[in-house]
Amino acid sequence: MRVNITEYLSIELDDETWHCRHCDLALSSARSNYKEALLVYDRDPREIHRPILDQDRYEFTYAPDPKWCRIIEYYCPGCGTQMEAEYLPPGHPLSHDIELDIDALKARFAAQPIGGNQ
Amino acid sequence: MTDVHTHEQELLKEFLAGATLFLGPDPEIMLDHDIAPISERERGALDRVTDTHMAGVVRSRVEAGVNEAFAMSSQTGACPGARWGDSVCGLFTANGDLAISSNGGILIFSVLTQHAVKFIAKYWIDDPSVGVRPGDGFAHNDARYGNIHNTDSSVILPIFHDGELIAWVGCITHVGENGAIEPGGMPTIAETPFDEGLKMPPIKLVENYELKRDLITFLQNSTRDPKLIYEDMKSKLYACIRLKERLEETITQYGVDPVIAVLRGTLDDTKEEVKRRISEWPDGTTRSVAFSDGTLRENLLLKINLEMRKNGDQLVLDFRGSSPEFQNRSINTQAASMKGMLAQLFLGYIWPDLPRNQAVLAPIEIVLDSRSVLNAADEVPNAQSMMTFFFGYSAGQVAVAKFLYSATNRYTKILAPWYNMIQTFIYGGMTQHGEPAANLCADLNGMSGGARDGLDGENAIALASCAMSDLGEQELSEEENAFVQIISKKIMRDNQAFGKYRGGQGYQMALAAYESTTWGFASFCVGSKFPTISGLFGGYACPAYPLAKVQGVDVFDTFKHDPGSFKWTIEEIMNERPFEGAVYSTHHMGFPFELAKNGELYMCTQGAGGGYGDVLERDPAAVMKDLEQELISDWTAQEIYHVVYDPSSFVVDPEATAQAREAERDRRKQRGVPYADFVREWVTEGPPADLPFYGSWGDREVIYAGGYAGQPHVRMRSDAIQDVVVPHPREVRIASLEATVAELQAKLREQ
Numbered sequence: 122m123r124v125n126i127t128e129y130l131s132i133e134l135d136d137e138t139w140h141c142r143h144c145d146l147a148l149s150s151a152r153s154n155y156k157e158a159l160l161v162y163d164r165d166p167r168e169i170h171r172p173i174l175d176q177d178r179y180e181f182t183y184a185p186d187p188k189w190c191r192i193i194e195y196y197c198p199g200c201g202t203q204m205e206a207e208y209l210p211p212g213h214p215l216s217h218d219i220e221l222d223i224d225a226l227k228a229r230f231a232a233q234p235i236g237g238n239q
Numbered sequence: 240m241t242d243v244h245t246h247e248q249e250l251l252k253e254f255l256a257g258a259t260l261f262l263g264p265d266p267e268i269m270l271d272h273d274i275a276p277i278s279e280r281e282r283g284a285l286d287r288v289t290d291t292h293m294a295g296v297v298r299s300r301v302e303a304g305v306n307e308a309f310a311m312s313s314q315t316g317a318c319p320g321a322r323w324g325d326s327v328c329g330l331f332t333a334n335g336d337l338a339i340s341s342n343g344g345i346l347i348f349s350v351l352t353q354h355a356v357k358f359i360a361k362y363w364i365d366d367p368s369v370g371v372r373p374g375d376g377f378a379h380n381d382a383r384y385g386n387i388h389n390t391d392s393s394v395i396l397p398i399f400h401d402g403e404l405i406a407w408v409g410c411i412t413h414v415g416e417n418g419a420i421e422p423g424g425m426p427t428i429a430e431t432p433f434d435e436g437l438k439m440p441p442i443k444l445v446e447n448y449e450l451k452r453d454l455i456t457f458l459q460n461s462t463r464d465p466k467l468i469y470e471d472m473k474s475k476l477y478a479c480i481r482l483k484e485r486l487e488e489t490i491t492q493y494g495v496d497p498v499i500a501v502l503r504g505t506l507d508d509t510k511e512e513v514k515r516r517i518s519e520w521p522d523g524t525t526r527s528v529a530f531s532d533g534t535l536r537e538n539l540l541l542k543i544n545l546e547m548r549k550n551g552d553q554l555v556l557d558f559r560g561s562s563p564e565f566q567n568r569s570i571n572t573q574a575a576s577m578k579g580m581l582a583q584l585f586l587g588y589i590w591p592d593l594p595r596n597q598a599v600l601a602p603i604e605i606v607l608d609s610r611s612v613l614n615a616a617d618e619v620p621n622a623q624s625m626m627t628f629f630f631g632y633s634a635g636q637v638a639v640a641k642f643l644y645s646a647t648n649r650y651t652k653i654l655a656p657w658y659n660m661i662q663t664f665i666y667g668g669m670t671q672h673g674e675p676a677a678n679l680c681a682d683l684n685g686m687s688g689g690a691r692d693g694l695d696g697e698n699a700i701a702l703a704s705c706a707m708s709d710l711g712e713q714e715l716s717e718e719e720n721a722f723v724q725i726i727s728k729k730i731m732r733d734n735q736a737f738g739k740y741r742g743g744q745g746y747q748m749a750l751a752a753y754e755s756t757t758w759g760f761a762s763f764c765v766g767s768k769f770p771t772i773s774g775l776f777g778g779y780a781c782p783a784y785p786l787a788k789v790q791g792v793d794v795f796d797t798f799k800h801d802p803g804s805f806k807w808t809i810e811e812i813m814n815e816r817p818f819e820g821a822v823y824s825t826h827h828m829g830f831p832f833e834l835a836k837n838g839e840l841y842m843c844t845q846g847a848g849g850g851y852g853d854v855l856e857r858d859p860a861a862v863m864k865d866l867e868q869e870l871i872s873d874w875t876a877q878e879i880y881h882v883v884y885d886p887s888s889f890v891v892d893p894e895a896t897a898q899a900r901e902a903e904r905d906r907r908k909q910r911g912v913p914y915a916d917f918v919r920e921w922v923t924e925g926p927p928a929d930l931p932f933y934g935s936w937g938d939r940e941v942i943y944a945g946g947y948a949g950q951p952h953v954r955m956r957s958d959a960i961q962d963v964v965v966p967h968p969r970e971v972r973i974a975s976l977e978a979t980v981a982e983l984q985a986k987l988r989e990q
């Protein structure tokens with residue numbers, strides 16, 4: 122039984138595995154941090170939020186300051202889907218953002234068929 | 240012997256009770272966000288009222304009364320906040336719990352007014368020098384007694400029936416001017432609570448349903464806009480009286496028991512329903528961080544750390560590890576204010592169908608470090624608490640979304656973070672009519688909505704803390720005040736949080752003083768270096784936003800002599816510099832009050848809501864629609880969304896677009912690094928030495944503070960936080976200039 126956890130992640134309850142919802146690649150144990158199975162990239166924020174004002178003339182340009190802020194992009198190793206984008210100061214530990222009680226999740230869906238939002 | 244001892248104890252207790260030198264904020268009231276234990280009176284009423292149909296009618300009658308009072312307050316209020324929906328009316332139980340709030344307005348106000356009602360009930364009812372009688376009314380504005388900040392003020396009336404206190408009614412409004420060190424009521428430069436203007440604990444301002452003119456005159460005499468204070472207090476008082484009348488009519492028709500039962504029953508039902516809905520979420524933990532990049536006086540990076548734990552019907556929001564409080568900056572938040580914003584999160588965005596009352600937060604546990612910036616002491620200023628509690632709310636939006644996606648039932652769409660900064664200008668001075676005035680532009684209500692699962696976000700739609708507010712009529716403001724909003728409500732190109740579904744986009748504003756020799760502006764936002772909100776599920780954040788100024792020009796002269804040379808976007812004005820001899824500059828958005836010369840430009844930009852999902856999944860047709868409407872540039876269409884199209888016709892080449900997107904996916908796979916390798920290279924033990932950083936880094940029990948103005952980072956245990964004291968910006972500037980002079984002198988000596 123497959124339960125959708127985010128826009129791009131699902132958990133296969135039968136073998137307790139994270140999956141990519143875009144390419145169905147099995148990522149890692151659902152009891153682990155799914156990010157450990159992804160590719161990670163440190164992005165200069167100006168590549169996404171380009172300076173709208175002339176950065177040679179102005180300190181503040183609509184672009185984040187790359188010395189203060191980086192975009193950490195997480196990609197599926199199978200299809201390259203960007204599953205998360207985390208804005209962090211340089212060197213800041215990455216968030217373990219989803220840590221579900223897998224036993225409780227299995228018990229919940231064993232007790233009731235998938236419906237509602239799934 | 241025992242009797243004597245007991246007698247002495249009683250005497251001592253009585254003496255101490257009568258000798259309290261200061262009735263300050265009561266932690267017992269301020270730190271408790273649960274509803275009060277049910278009283279015997281409430282239990283009896285609930286037992287006697289068995290007709291649920293009749294109770295439903297009573298509830299509707301009461302709700303209609305609350306909404307009528309809100310409408311009345313909005314239509315009669317003098318302050319811009321009241322007129323544009325930055326107010327709320329509510330009905331409280333005899334114990335002081337907010338049971339029913341108006342549908343319109345800023346819910347957070349009413350959720351926070353309960354503390355003031357409970358203070359009045361606890362301290363003033365039995366105090367012979369004060370007392371609570373029919374016809375009395377109270378006012379308050381101090382956040383330390385329950386509020387966001389002291390620019391908002393209340394009127395609260397007790398409701399009696401046959402001599403019995405059965406309820407309270409209240410109206411609270413963003414008034415604006417309050418006599419603070421800067422005009423307009425939300426000072427950025429306040430260094431102590433005493434710089435922040437009037438700080439009213441709950442005081443009796445009304446007797447026999449009339450405002451006491453001596454006290455009103457005192458309040459007026461302490462602010463820059465005395466007429467506003469009087470008009471607005473009257474407006475709130477009469478809104479409360481109208482609500483009282485509606486309540487009395489309901490009692491006359493249905494009896495007092497049904498009213499008491501409905502108020503209590505609504506709270507109990509809401510609390511139980513919240514627990515039931517929490518139980519529909521998966522058990523587990525989600526985590527989220529948000530960063531505020533300033534104190535409004537300088538750029539510092541403040542971390543807001545959230546771990547959300549859910550088990551069964553229990554939900555814990557644990558903010559430990561967040562930034563420490565600042566002794567001499569106004570961005571500190573009282574714990575109650577933080578909780579008020581979280582109530583707004585759940586009632587506004589997670590369960591908007593629930594009755595609007597304080598019980599929505601009652602079953603939820605909130606954990607905060609003592610003396611953190613989200614749980615600040617009474618001794619530190621808090622006028623700009625929004626600069627930190629909005630980040631708690633935004634971190635909460637992300638953490639909740641990660642539970643909600645797999646919840647058994649949702650009651651709203653999954654939502655990326657709403658924009659969370661009050662992008663607007665404060666103004667003040669002498670108007671063209673010779674009147675003193677100080678307040679703010681309603682553009683703060685134009686925050687953009689986050690993208691939703693299946694939908695783009697709404698452009699410039701509503702304040703994060705007030706889903707039903709208005710932008711107001713700028714022309715009305717210009718008739719009353721000595722400034723013109725020259726560029727107004729014009730959506731800014733590329734001001735977008737990108738994603739499969741994009742966030743709502745914000746507009747640009749350009750203001751100039753007009754026909755006054757004494758007029759000025761201020762602004763108060765953070766987020767010029769670090770975006771204030773994130774995206775969701777791979778979507779991107781909003782951009783960073785500067786304040787832009789053009790000085791040494793009178794644009795009204797330009798309109799007279801060469802109107803065609805004026806440019807209508809901030810991008811063009813700042814990059815093309817159309818005004819010869821003018822000085823162009825950008826700054827962070829924490830901008831202390833400054834007198835403006837006629838026709839000089841002050842410009843800012845309303846922010847974008849967060850993006851949702853991978854940009855490569857955005858429908859190319861939606862990209863073209865944004866391009867055609869000039870919401871985005873060709874650069875964004877091509878470099879962010881990787882759409883291939885004919886620029887002259889906006890016709891998409893589907894095959895080429897698919898190829899371009901596949902190529903980008905391949906590039907991601909090439910540049911992406913396996914997680915373990917990335918962490919090894921990326922994660923540092925602490926913040927970079929030259930990054931002013933405040934909060935935990937890895938371990939939430941270790942708090943960093945420093946890295947600014949030559950101060951090294953210090954480390955503190957989270958249970959022993961010391962206030963941060965930041966040097967005055969002028970001193971920092973002088974030190975920097977002195978260092979430069981010394982350096983140049985050394986070079987001269989070498990030569």
